[in-house]
Amino acid sequence: MPVEAALHAARVRYGPLEALHGVDLSFPSSAVTVLLGRNGAGRTSVLHALAGVVRLSGGRVVWRGRDVTGLSMHQRVRLGMALVPAERAVFGSLTVAEHLQLGGPGRDAALELFPELTALLARPAGSLSGGQQQLVAIARALAAQPALLLLDEPERGLAPAVAARLHARLLAGDTTVVLTAQELPRTLARAAVVHVLHRGEVSFSGEPAELSAAAGAGSGSAGPGPSLR
Known part of the structure; x- marks a missing residue:
């Protein structure tokens, strides 16, 4: 499978703390990759390294x-990269319509996917609930x-039905997608690749079915399965 993007021996530091310890990760083209792990595992740092939000200290x-x-984050955006952070992903003073206009040519398709926004x-995005703001950011x-x-x-x-609709759209499209989650949603069981991060290192890489099999084997034996911590 062709690779769209990759991190090679990537290290990310926040002051004295190292969040990524020389990780190697690849993300296949026109497919969905899921980064799993608990808070502090390094998932967000991987996205920020890809997007240019943080500079690598190595790799x-x-x-x-x-x-x-x-390249800076803005340069990467101009080349066709988009990041939706987990928080503060909208401009509070701009309306939902203005956000979608900023997005570009896919405005109508985004509204078709998320008719809740119509x-x-x-309304100004800052007046919306957290879930509605998340929807605006994703649609943009x-x-x-x-x-x-x-x-x-x-x-x-997001409501489960809306999240499932989003997942179906991502799986059916030809965009390369990297998303984070604490647990693998059932609606992403057809993702191309799953990477599990644990304390800034990669503890598992493979297909979703392989993750399920490895986790089952680990729970039924003395050896540990893939860690989601």
């Missing part, structure tokens, strides 16, 4: 065969039709 970021380690178009990113879409816990605050 490289490669996107479409090009070393983009030295009645909210005239989808409207931009990015080549690489990074989603940090996109299901947070």
Whole structure:
């Protein structure tokens, strides 16, 4: 499977603390990759390293065969990358309609996917609930039709039916998607790859079915299965 982006021996530091300890990760093209792990495992740091939110203290970021380690976040956005953070993902003073206009040519498709936003178009995003703001941020990113879409816990605050609709859209599309979750949703069982992070290191990489099999084997034997901690 062709690789869209990759981290090579990537290290991320926040002051004296190292969040990623030289990880190697690859993300297949036109497919969904899920990063699993509990809070503090390093999932968000992987997304931020890919997006250029944080600078690597070691290693490289490669996107479409090009070393983009030295590019800023804004430069990566212009090349077709979009990040939806888990929090503070909207501009409070802008309306929902203005957010979608910022997104770009996929505005109508985003509204078709999320018809819940139609009645909210005239409202400032800052007046919406947390779940509604998350929906606006995701819709704006989808409207931009990015080549690489990074989603940090996109299901947070969303109704299960809406999250399932989003997952179906991501799996059916041709965009390369990397998203984080604490547990693998059933609606993402057809994801291409799952990476499990534990304390800044990769403890498992494989297909969702392999993760389930390995976890089952670990629970039935003395040896540990893949850690989600």
